[in-house]
Amino acid sequence: xxxxxxxxxxxxxxxxxxxxxxxxxxxxxxxxxxxxxxxxxxxxxxxxxxxxxxxxxxxxxxxxxxxxxxxxxxxxxxxxxxxxxxxxxxxxxxxxxxxxxxxxxxxxxxxxxxxxxxxxxxxxxxxxxxxxxxxxxxxxxxxxxxxxxxxxxxxxxxxxxxxxxxxxxxxxxxxxxxxxxxxxxxxxxxxxxxxxxxxxxxxxxxxxxxxxxxxxxxxxxxxxxxxxxxxxxxxxxxxxxxxxxxxxxxxxxxx
Numbered sequence: 001x002x003x004x005x006x007x008x009x010x011x012x013x014x015x016x017x018x019x020x021x022x023x024x025x026x027x028x029x030x031x032x033x034x035x036x037x038x039x040x041x042x043x044x045x046x047x048x049x050x051x052x053x054x055x056x057x058x059x060x061x062x063x064x065x066x067x068x069x070x071x072x073x074x075x076x077x078x079x080x081x082x083x084x085x086x087x088x089x090x091x092x093x094x095x096x097x098x099x100x101x102x103x104x105x106x107x108x109x110x111x112x113x114x115x116x117x118x119x120x121x122x123x124x125x126x127x128x129x130x131x132x133x134x135x136x137x138x139x140x141x142x143x144x145x146x147x148x149x150x151x152x153x154x155x156x157x158x159x160x161x162x163x164x165x166x167x168x169x170x171x172x173x174x175x176x177x178x179x180x181x182x183x184x185x186x187x188x189x190x191x192x193x194x195x196x197x198x199x200x201x202x203x204x205x206x207x208x209x210x211x212x213x214x215x216x217x218x219x220x221x222x223x224x225x226x227x228x229x230x231x232x233x234x235x236x237x238x239x240x241x242x243x244x245x246x247x248x249x250x251x252x253x254x255x
Contacts, residue, residue, distance in 0.1 A: 027115070029077035034150035036130075037253050040115035041074040041082050042155040043123065045094040046163075048086075049175040050183045060180065062090030066171070069180060071187055072097045074117065075158040080198050081191045086184035094122040098129075116245075118152050124235070125242035130249070143254040144246075164204055165197065166190040 023040060030039040047068035053060055060067040068090035074083040085101040098104055098119075106112065107128045117129050125131050132149070136142045163170040169187055176183040196202075 023112075023115070026076045026082075030151060030154075033077060033154065034147040035253070036118065036147045036151045037249065038114055038116050039118055039151060040112055041076060041117050042152050043072065043074045043098065043117045043119045043129070044152075044155040044159065045070050045072050045097060045122070046159045047071070047090055047171070048169045048183065048187050049171045050180060051175050051177040053180055056089070059091050060089040066090075067175070069184055069187065070094070070097055071184075072101055072103075073155060073159055073162075073191075074103065075155050077154055078198060079154065079158040079161055080195050081158065081162070084188065084191050086187045087181075089180065094119075095124050098123060118148055120152065124239065125246060126238045127241040127245045129242065130246060133246070133250075140250050140255040144250045147254065161198075161204065162190065162194045165194060 026040055027038065030042070031037060047062050047064070047066075048071050049066055049068050050060065052067045057067070060069075062068045062070065069086060070088050070090050070092045072083075072085040072088075072094070073081055075081050083103045085097060085103070088097045088100070107117075112128065115128065119129055119131050121132055121134070123129055123131050130148065132145045133141045136145055168174075168176060169190055176186060178186070
């Protein structure tokens, strides 16, 4: 029994060391893109077209007026998908998907320490989620925005590669004609297959090397919805913490 406990402990330590090494490597590669520090992943949302469901049809209509799932993607510098969420309808705002995802809960619990994700203006500024400065007032804030934008391109390219490889989740390839639950599972399966291909250097057959997200990354999302009154105080606290962290990063790394 004691030997088994020792072996289990040893395996747990090895797994922990491996996770630290992988996280360090991820941060280093993302930093090399445009010198943005502490980045553990880049987050974005994209739409997977589906046939109109028989129930709650209207909530699946996105802002571009077609039925879809709003799928959250987090990637690294090698176009590998680190995390995804496929369970929300197309009318859901990116910020809503984020704050109701399992990954958000892990960040709230401090699982990733001082690491940050990078997102666009469709996401709320938080202590572990950096977004662009809306109206940069000085050179340091402009350098911060430039670095964030250059680094964030990777997630647009990752989504583009994923959709180019799997036509079934590309709008040009039609729609998935199954229930939203099954469509979400199919999208999840393609994420796993995408990672298999990336890690084994299996090339795309007939597409550019780094196609961008066909959802048009320059098309801004709708404004972030105001939180419900009961949640306004917590949202305000998260925003204040995010603003403080962003000011600190700008002063330390971009001034």
